[in-house]
Amino acid sequence: QQQVKQSPQSLIVQKGGISIINCAYENTAFDYFPWYQQFPGKGPALLIAIRPDVSEKKEGRFTISFNKSAKQFSLHIMDSQPGDSATYFCAAPRPGTSGSRLTFGEGTQLTVNP
Amino acid sequence: KAGVTQTPRYLIKTRGQQVTLSCSPISGHRSVSWYQQTPGQGLQFLFEYFSETQRNKGNFPGRFSGRQFSNSRSEMNVSTLELGDSALYLCASKYGGASDTQYFGPGTRLTVL
Numbered sequence: 020q021q022q023v024k025q026s027p028q029s030l031i032v033q034k035g036g037i038s039i040i041n042c043a044y045e046n047t048a049f050d051y052f053p054w055y056q057q058f059p060g061k062g063p064a065l066l067i068a069i070r071p072d073v074s075e076k077k078e079g080r081f082t083i084s085f086n087k088s089a090k091q092f093s094l095h096i097m098d099s100q101p102g103d104s105a106t107y108f109c110a111a112p113r114p115g116t117s118g119s120r121l122t123f124g125e126g127t128q129l130t131v132n133p
Numbered sequence: 134k135a136g137v138t139q140t141p142r143y144l145i146k147t148r149g150q151q152v153t154l155s156c157s158p159i160s161g162h163r164s165v166s167w168y169q170q171t172p173g174q175g176l177q178f179l180f181e182y183f184s185e186t187q188r189n190k191g192n193f194p195g196r197f198s199g200r201q202f203s204n205s206r207s208e209m210n211v212s213t214l215e216l217g218d219s220a221l222y223l224c225a226s227k228y229g230g231a232s233d234t235q236y237f238g239p240g241t242r243l244t245v246l
Contacts (some may be wrong), residue, residue, distance in 0.1 A: 027163040062137070062223050062237035063176070070232065108176060112231065117165065119231055120189040123176040 021131060025124025035131050036097040040127045042109035045090070052092045053121070055108045063108060067094070073084050099131045134159055137226050145244045151212040153231035154241045158205050158226030164188070165207040167199060168236065175187075181206055181220075183229055187199040219245045 024043045032038050042052070053071050055063035055121040069076045069083045069092065075085045080099075096103055105127050110121040138157045148166050158165050159211035166189075167179040178191040199209040206207070210216055221240040227233040 047231070053234070055237075060239075062225075062239045064237065068234065107235050113178075119166070119181050119183075120178050120191070121235065122178070125175050 023109060023122050023124040025109055025127060026065050027127060027131055029128045031130045031131070031132065032099050034099065034101060036131075038094075038099045038103070038131070039095045039109055040129075041091065042111075042120075042124050043089075043091045044094065044111045045093055046114045048112035048114045050085070050087065052083065053110050054081075054083065054094065055110065055123075057106045057108065057126075059077050066107070072105070096129075099129075101131045102133050104129055106132050134161075137222050137224055137236055139222075139241050140236040141241060142239065143242045143244075144189055145246065146214050148214055148216060150214050151210065152214060152241075152243060153210050154222055154224075156207045156209075156224030156226075156227050156238060158207070158224075159236055162208065162226035162228055162236075163205055164227045164229045164233075165201055165211050165224045166227075167207070168223040168225065169193075170223055170240070171219075172181065178221070213243045216245050219243060 022045050053068035054066045056066040057063040067078050067081045080097045082095040105125045108126050109124040113120040113122045140155045165182045166181040169177045183191040185201045196212045201207045223240045225235040225236045227235045
């Protein structure tokens with residue numbers, strides 16, 4: 020059974036600081052790991068994703084790094100802003116499902132204090 | 134392009150009733166997935182439809198069912214509602230490839246009294 024373990028459950032950082040969220044998976048259909056951001060009252064929105072054969076991807080202040088041997092991937096938010104305060108979910112394609120079924124981590128509630 | 138739309142946004146039902154939720158995917162998307170989101174269980178996959186066929190199914194009882202129409206719009210139905218079915222039900226669409234980006238709708242908040 021696919022499990023994705025996400026930590027920490029909650030995170031408080033000061034404006035300008037670095038937010039780091041980690042995820043570990045057991046197995047995956049293939050190396051595609053998206054991160055979603057969810058604001059209260061809204062559906063999750065894709066923030067950034069990493070695809071096969073790439074160990075790091077950066078988009079603006081957001082960076083995903085991927086360690087295949089350790090089966091871990093993480094999200095780094097540089098220069099965190101109050102507007103980044105949201106819940107973040109990592110996900111991985113569940114094995115045996117053609118990858119269309121994503122298994123999500125438990126979520127990290129990020130609070131960025133001004 | 135318009136995003137994923139879900140109707141209704143809020144629903145209040147009583148135990149034993151049934152409910153139907155609707156999802157309109159992004160134009161051109163043929164895959165629609167449904168998720169249940171609760172504070173205790175997080176985001177849990179219900180099922181995925183592609184070209185009117187159920188392609189994947191999660192670990193939910195048979196009271197949860199769905200269907201997809203030829204225009205890719207999808208509905209999910211929950212029969213014999215239980216208190217534990219209170220949740221945010223999210224619909225997500227994508228073109229259809231395994232690693233295509235899934236785009237979520239705003240969800241339907243279902244409260245069962």
